[in-house]
Amino acid sequence: MENKVMTMKEAIERFVHDGDTLTAEGFTHLIPHAAGHEIIRQRKKDLILCRLTPDIIYDQLIAAGCAKKLVFSWVGNPGVGSLYGIRRAVEKGIPKKVEVDEYCHFGMVCRLVAGASNLPFMILKSYSGSDLPKWNNNIKKITCPYTGKEFYTVPALNPDIAIIHAQRADRNGNTQIWGILGVQKEACFASKRVIVSVEEIVDEDITCSDPNRTLIPGLIVDAVVEEPFGAHPSYVQGYYDRDNEFYIEWKKISQDEKKLQEYFEEWIYGVKNRDEYIKKLGGDKIKKLTPKGNFSKPINYGIYL
Amino acid sequence: MIDNYSKSELMVCCAAREIKNGEVIFVGIGLPNIAVNLAKRIYVPDIKMIYEAGVFGANPRRLPLSIGDPCLVTDSTSVCSMSDIFMFYLQRGLIDVGFLGGAQIDRFGNINSTVIGNYANPKVRLPGSGGACAISILAKRVIIVTKQSKRSFPERVDFITSPGFLGGGEERESLGIPGKGPEIVVTDLGVYNFDKVTKEMILTSIHPGIEIKRVRENIGWKVKISDNLKTTQKPTENEIKMLRELDPNRIYLK
Numbered sequence: 001m002e003n004k005v006m007t008m009k010e011a012i013e014r015f016v017h018d019g020d021t022l023t024a025e026g027f028t029h030l031i032p033h034a035a036g037h038e039i040i041r042q043r044k045k046d047l048i049l050c051r052l053t054p055d056i057i058y059d060q061l062i063a064a065g066c067a068k069k070l071v072f073s074w075v076g077n078p079g080v081g082s083l084y085g086i087r088r089a090v091e092k093g094i095p096k097k098v099e100v101d102e103y104c105h106f107g108m109v110c111r112l113v114a115g116a117s118n119l120p121f122m123i124l125k126s127y128s129g130s131d132l133p134k135w136n137n138n139i140k141k142i143t144c145p146y147t148g149k150e151f152y153t154v155p156a157l158n159p160d161i162a163i164i165h166a167q168r169a170d171r172n173g174n175t176q177i178w179g180i181l182g183v184q185k186e187a188c189f190a191s192k193r194v195i196v197s198v199e200e201i202v203d204e205d206i207t208c209s210d211p212n213r214t215l216i217p218g219l220i221v222d223a224v225v226e227e228p229f230g231a232h233p234s235y236v237q238g239y240y241d242r243d244n245e246f247y248i249e250w251k252k253i254s255q256d257e258k259k260l261q262e263y264f265e266e267w268i269y270g271v272k273n274r275d276e277y278i279k280k281l282g283g284d285k286i287k288k289l290t291p292k293g294n295f296s297k298p299i300n301y302g303i304y305l
Numbered sequence: 306m307i308d309n310y311s312k313s314e315l316m317v318c319c320a321a322r323e324i325k326n327g328e329v330i331f332v333g334i335g336l337p338n339i340a341v342n343l344a345k346r347i348y349v350p351d352i353k354m355i356y357e358a359g360v361f362g363a364n365p366r367r368l369p370l371s372i373g374d375p376c377l378v379t380d381s382t383s384v385c386s387m388s389d390i391f392m393f394y395l396q397r398g399l400i401d402v403g404f405l406g407g408a409q410i411d412r413f414g415n416i417n418s419t420v421i422g423n424y425a426n427p428k429v430r431l432p433g434s435g436g437a438c439a440i441s442i443l444a445k446r447v448i449i450v451t452k453q454s455k456r457s458f459p460e461r462v463d464f465i466t467s468p469g470f471l472g473g474g475e476e477r478e479s480l481g482i483p484g485k486g487p488e489i490v491v492t493d494l495g496v497y498n499f500d501k502v503t504k505e506m507i508l509t510s511i512h513p514g515i516e517i518k519r520v521r522e523n524i525g526w527k528v529k530i531s532d533n534l535k536t537t538q539k540p541t542e543n544e545i546k547m548l549r550e551l552d553p554n555r556i557y558l559k
Contacts, residue, residue: 027358027387028373052387053435074435078334078371087430102419104434105357106391113388125396126439128480129468135424149481179378180358181386237375244370294379 004173004224008274011195011223012038020160021048023112023191024057027182028078029237031057032165032197034230034274040064041268050159052108052183053078056233056250059085060268062098063260069099071157073108080247084254094257102136107154112183114156115190123151162191164216165231167239169196170204173221176213179237188216197227199239209301229278229286240289306539312452312493313558314548315512317343318540319491320404320450328401329353329394331440332363334372336450337404339548339557342368347547355394357436359385368551391436395443398483403444405437406451409462412526413504414469414487416441416449417462424464434466441467446488453492459525470504477504494520496537500529510535 006014016022016039024032036057039047043066049058050071055078061067063085070086077083089098103111110122123142133139133152142153164184169175175196177184188194196216201224207214233243233250253259271277278286313336320340324330326349332341342365345352354363358373362382369377378384385393394400407416408431418437422428441447447469451457469487470477477486486504490497496510508520509531517530540548552558 028371029358029375072433074433075430076432078373090430091427102433104438105387105436106395106439109388109391113392124439125483126442128442128482129465129471129477130434130438130442131419131424131465132434132438179375179384180360180373181384182358182373183387185386186388235375237378241375242370291375 004218004221005171005201006223006225008034008038008197008225008227011225012042012044015193015195015222016044016161018044019046021050022161022163023050023159023187024163025051025182025184025187026165026231026234027053027180028242029180029182029235030165030177030184030231031055031234032163032230033057033232033234034165034197034227034277035163035195036061037268037274037277039066040264050157052105054086055083056247059083059250059254062086062089063095063254064264065095067098068096069101071101073103073105077247077250079244080251082251085260101138102132103139103154104130104132107139108157109183109186111154111157112186112190114154115158116186119156121153121155123153125151127152157190159187159191161193161195162187163195163197164188165197165227165236166216167198167236168200168202168206169198169221169224170202170207170218171224172204173216173218173224174204174207174214175216175221176207176210177215178213181215185215188220194221195223195225196221197225197230199228199230199236201226227274229281230274232281238291238294240286241291243285243289307542307545308539310540310545311558314540314545315537316450316452316491316493317548317558318544319496319537320448321348321544323448323489324349324352324402327351329355329399331355331357331395331400331403331436331444332372333403333405333437333440334435335406336557337406338369338372339551340450341404342551343544343547347543353382355390355400357387357390359387359390361385361390361394391439395439398443398445400440400444401446403440403447403484405440405447405449405467407437407449407467409457409459410449410451410490411458411462411469412460412506413471413473414449414490414499414506415462415465415471416467416469417464419464419466421463437467441469442482442484444484446485449487449490451490451492453494453523455523455525458523470499473504474502494523505529507531508534510537512537513539
């Protein structure tokens, strides 16, 4: 069987190409920041970046000049404010002009559901009375053949590559996630290629002991990367909390182009990989972000012979 | 009743008092998040808080830092995907109240959280819809919480992200929009409801110490004032005590 386990460097080299339509999902939770940093280190370019909530990860990718277009439904630093890297690119073309293609969350969800189901579009009860359809020709209307009523539609989104971070996966890529699930399942099924980074690679008998928790089957996964602390500064349920100090700090960094370059030099170009990043971050920080344990009660699946 | 409170604290208290026990509330980011958490802790323990990230029946032990905070998951009723939240909970019609904010609110309760100025060439680029557009269409009723100024309360918003009553009258209904639209707008100066026929915003309660003149100076049209104008009840000791437990460093409630 093909070996899917590899380093982040290899996964990004092999599966992310210039000009790709890319989605790196994770709603506040499990944001694949280690992958984002590796894409910047490898200086990928002309990416079409899709994500419901482009937050710090896309602010960095866009400020580093990796993108030509942003497909989204809410852009901001959640709980903090604006993202200045994205704003500079969209408003002033610094470091390069980035086009925007904008929906509401429900619209983006439906685009991924359509993509994941191999359908051309999805109907939804949103957008009536909103100005969004006036400015986005991708949001169209259709008459229901059964009721004659009109509904808005959004087109399928089928990225070239999906990147997600999760708690654990086995070597075949069967991926288990708990806590906030966002649209990771939809994003992975919608995409042509999938990279999964995880806190831990576990044996298959662990994933198979709890199949309800397997959100993404290895069937659609191309690369599995073991990357502990790979979602920092976002969080991983049960592993570490969001580094909120960094989210607040990011505002100051992304506002100031010089500080932003210093950040890139120190934390992205200046480290070889996530291991070095974590060492630099330091044990005290990690300790501070680690929550107390709170285990779910075991359930009985039974053995049927 | 206490006198030492901030504007944001009073707004949050007003909004919290509007929730009925047992309702299913779709909770938005910012002040709505604090208002609903306050209400659940002191007034309406049986409400179900739903967060777009994919949590139904949240029971957070701390104030969530964002609407995707891990404290929303621990002890919640159910965690599901965002597609379940939007398709099965919201579109299915299970949400009683949508709690929203916005950069601009207009005379007919339309909300703008997209751009100030022209969309193609904006003066200010705002975060965009997020869940708000669909919530404003599909929740049975909507409560809006936002600070008031002449710029944030224009007669007509620059961009309708989330529809209120559009041009007023029956325009919303005629589009077949399922939800009934905005019911209450809470600002730092007062509380507004909507006229049943014209669907225009009407000042129904004014906050303690605020003069009508100040309301008029901070709104972009000649706002109607209810014949039964009330004075808003100040925050109670219990409300303030709980708010300061929720936001001990007063990051959100300055």
